Amino acid sequence: MGLLTSLKDSITRVTDGLFASAEPKRIGIYGPPNAGKTTLANRIARDWTGDAVGPESHIPHETRRARRKEGVTIERDGKEVTIDIVDTPGVATKVDYEEFLDHDMEKEDAVRRSREATEGVAEAMHWLREDVDGVIYVLDSTEDPFTQVNTMLIGIIESQELPVLILANKIDKDESDIQRIANAFPQHETIPLSALEGQNMDEVYEKIAEYFS
Amino acid sequence: MPEVTSGDGDGGPTEGEDGPDDGVRVDMISGARMEGLTSMEKIRLILDGVREGNIVILEEGLTPDEESKLIEVTMTEISPDEFNGIEIETYPKSSSGNPGLFDRLMGKEDTQKLTVIGPANQIETLHKDENLISTLVSRK
Numbered sequence: 001m002g003l004l005t006s007l008k009d010s011i012t013r014v015t016d017g018l019f020a021s022a023e024p025k026r027i028g029i030y031g032p033p034n035a036g037k038t039t040l041a042n043r044i045a046r047d048w049t050g051d052a053v054g055p056e057s058h059i060p061h062e063t064r065r066a067r068r069k070e071g072v073t074i075e076r077d078g079k080e081v082t083i084d085i086v087d088t089p090g091v092a093t094k095v096d097y098e099e100f101l102d103h104d105m106e107k108e109d110a111v112r113r114s115r116e117a118t119e120g121v122a123e124a125m126h127w128l129r130e131d132v133d134g135v136i137y138v139l140d141s142t143e144d145p146f147t148q149v150n151t152m153l154i155g156i157i158e159s160q161e162l163p164v165l166i167l168a169n170k171i172d173k174d175e176s177d178i179q180r181i182a183n184a185f186p187q188h189e190t191i192p193l194s195a196l197e198g199q200n201m202d203e204v205y206e207k208i209a210e211y212f213s
Numbered sequence: 214m215p216e217v218t219s220g221d222g223d224g225g226p227t228e229g230e231d232g233p234d235d236g237v238r239v240d241m242i243s244g245a246r247m248e249g250l251t252s253m254e255k256i257r258l259i260l261d262g263v264r265e266g267n268i269v270i271l272e273e274g275l276t277p278d279e280e281s282k283l284i285e286v287t288m289t290e291i292s293p294d295e296f297n298g299i300e301i302e303t304y305p306k307s308s309s310g311n312p313g314l315f316d317r318l319m320g321k322e323d324t325q326k327l328t329v330i331g332p333a334n335q336i337e338t339l340h341k342d343e344n345l346i347s348t349l350v351s352r353k
Contacts, residue, residue, distance in 0.1 A: 091284065092298070093284055093287060093298050093299050093300065093301055093333070094291075094297050094298030094299060094300065094333035095288070095291055095297065095298055096297045096298075096333070096334075097293050111293045114291070114293060115293075118288040118289070118291045119288070121284065121285075121288045122284075122285045122288040122289055125281050125282075125284050125285040125288075126285060128281065129278070129281055146341060146342070148300075148301050148302050148303065148338075148341075151303065152277070152280045152281075152284070152301070152303075155277045155280070156277040156278070156280060156281045158277070159276070159277035159278065160277075
């Protein structure tokens with residue numbers, strides 16, 4: 001019974017994939033807070049549609065609601081893919097409002113921001129389990145990638161069998177170490193970029209078209 | 214001295230007495246004890262212990278789906294000045310540890326990995342690699 005159910009589920013996934021291929025793919029941009037997810041989402045959206053997705057900030061948890069930019073068509077080397085970009089809040093296992101007090105915020109604002117951040121992280125996890133067809137995982141290449149959040153999220157993405165593109169962001173900074181990210185996730189290809197400066201975006205678009213088309 | 218309780222005997226770690234005020238209680242929960250629990254029961258068991266200030270060690274860890282739900286439920290329980298969330302550590306997954314297609318079809322993914330979970334304001338990871346997790350645990 002278990003084998004039959006598993007086989008049926010596998011066949012359903014394959015047929016669903018075939019018939020849904022004409023629909024835009026929902027690509028979630030995931031990663032820890034302050035990795036540059038919204039900067040990347042805005043860069044992609046501006047390059048291909050002229051619009052932005054949301055405000056960027058150096059304060060953690062600036063994005064506290066998943067934001068979707070629909071119908072972004074990316075063309076590279078004869079490959080074309082239309083995606084809905086879902087910019088998600090940075091995933092964390094803890095949120096302390098006192099962290100926001102360091103950014104010149106009043107306690108009331110900091111508490112409200114932390115409450116919204118927790119709701120946003122819960123929402124991001126729900127999207128990952130239910131509502132995305134692929135993942136762009138953004139890491140700050142100046143930070144240690146061997147964190148529990150990264151390990152768990154990559155594990156969750158792999159268990160969902162979602163295509164995933166790992167981006168090593170912020171290569172414009174001196175402390176950037178792309179190899180450290182490549183070593184942390186050797187089972188995946190790592191693409192370096194600076195979303196802020198627009199460095200290596202050609203390769204990023206090539207890979208998006210290749211991975212998600 | 215920390216009080217160490219095994220979750221494999223009669224009674225549960227959440228049913229035992231609280232540790233002494235100057236100590237940190239550690240609940241070591243065996244794979245056998247977790248085996249019969251649903252995902253939400255596992256998450257409740259973990260979070261109830263952690264919210265009391267205990268360190269929870271799981272012999273066999275959680276599945277990726279359960280980890281995802283643990284993050285989601287943790288977020289809904291965070292409350293300013295009361296509970297800031299959790300610190301969780303497992304060994305990074307080995308790149309050679311990917312299950313084969315047949316195992317995945319049969320739902321047999323190897324998720325066994327020692328997992329340490331504690332309150333975010335009491336546990337700090339000092340070092341982590343594929344073979345060692347070193348953490349500093351402080352009192353409430």
